[in-house]
Amino acid sequence: MEKEALKLQLKKQIVEFLNLMAVKPEDIKDDEPLFGEGLGLDSIDSIELIVLLNREYGIDIKDPKEGRKVLVDVNTMVDYIEKHRTK
Amino acid sequence: MFYIHQITCISPQQTFSDIDLNILNDVADNKLKVIEPSYEGIPLNILRRMGKAVRIGVGSALPLIKQKPDGIIIGTANGGMEDCIKFLNQIIDYNEGMLAPGNFVQSTTNAVAAQIGLMSRNTGYNITHVHRALAFENAMLDAAMMLHENPSANYLLGGLDEISAYNYNIDYLSGAYKKEKISNKDLFTIDSPGSIAGEGSAMFLVNKFSKNAIAEIEALQTLHTDDIDVVKNQLQLFIEKNNASGKPDLLLSGENGDNRLTDYYTEIENEVAKNISVARFKQMSGEYPTASAYAVWLACMILKDQNIPAHAVKKIGETKKYERIFIYNNYKGTQHSFILVSK
Secondary structure, three states, X not given: OOHHHHHHHHHHHHHHHXXXXXXXXXXXXXXXXXXXXXXXXOHHHHHHHXXXXXXXXXXXXXXXXXXXXXXXXXXXXXXXXXXXOOO | OEEEEEEEEEOOOOOOOOOOOOOOOOOEOOEEOOOOOOOOOOOHHHHOOOOHHHHHHHHHHHHHHOOOOOEEEEXXXXXXXXXXXXXXXXXXXXXXXXXOOHHHHHHOOOHHHHHHHHHOOOOOEEEEEOOHHHHHHHHHHHHHHHHHHOOOOOEEEEEEEOOOHHHHHHHHHOOOEOOOOOOHHXXXXXXXXXXXXXXXXXXXXXXXXXXXXXXXXXXXXXXXOOOHHHHHHHHHHHHHHHHHHOOOOEEEEOOOOEOOOHHHHHHHHHHHOOOOEEEEOXXXXXXXOOHHHHHHHHHHHHHHHOOOOXXXXXXXXXXXXXXXXXXEXXXXXOEEEEEEEEO
């Protein structure tokens, strides 16, 4: 899958998994911070995103430090998915 | 017992904003689902995680918690059952592996009272009663006991339940709902077993002060039995105990269109409503375990407005002045409650 297509797919999955009612996938910027400012996600969302990566891409993140590096924005998540996906 | 000062209700009818009880919204697929407001007081980041039971509970509580009650007392038979089942399904679907926490957070029965407490920063008494179809009645009893101990306090009291796919299917298979599709307008004219499913959330701000109160909860009794003679005997004792200060002038009946339960309601009507008006409410709310909370809300509205919606009237009695309302509700023929509400 091309990188741009993967980004759009991931954005759709983020909106669906986190039930972001007022957000359209195409409105999420690739470099928009997921936590704090930007999308304004919180700690429960971070667990939901780790579950998303596990279920959709077969990626198992067990180290919280690694999670913090991955769950920065859509760009960092897509880079990590491309390198570590098992499905 | 205690006085009711403020009320709110989210239900399948126009009961929350722009209240109009004369309009009877129709049922879809034998399910009377709530009309959900826009929930402007709930931040989107919190709202997106809420299941329906939590949304309607918090949404109906928000206007009342501005009064900073001393505690929160909620009755719900099932709480956020829909989310609970989603979470349990995850356990099976993902082989007890990695589970998303959102559904779990919302799935416990006390999630509603907890969320109301969190949003209003209320650190007082916070409890949820889950006694199936007597959950709201037990919440009322708890409020009465708390107010007995703390006569200057105010409490938020509420009763709510949602229609969840899981519970609907189980209840449908057990015969609780009608097999044929019907309109709620015909609920009392079709002679068949089962009722129609309903849901809703009614909230009350209660205390011991009579000044400016909408209504008083004078008396409450609950019983578990399927023996109609036990219900009649208990009713006679209840009447003897509570009729000293006057007889009721309206029976608000929990009749739900299930012809297997008609005898209970007929007996009660014969006992207490020979010359008084009789009104029904489950064409508005549908049947659900805490529908008695809706009945108490409707009783408050009738006492306040002195008007019974035409679709609710079963019989008009000698007086059209309503000062004392007797509510009889019965769930599946086994859980009964008598509630006396007065002006």
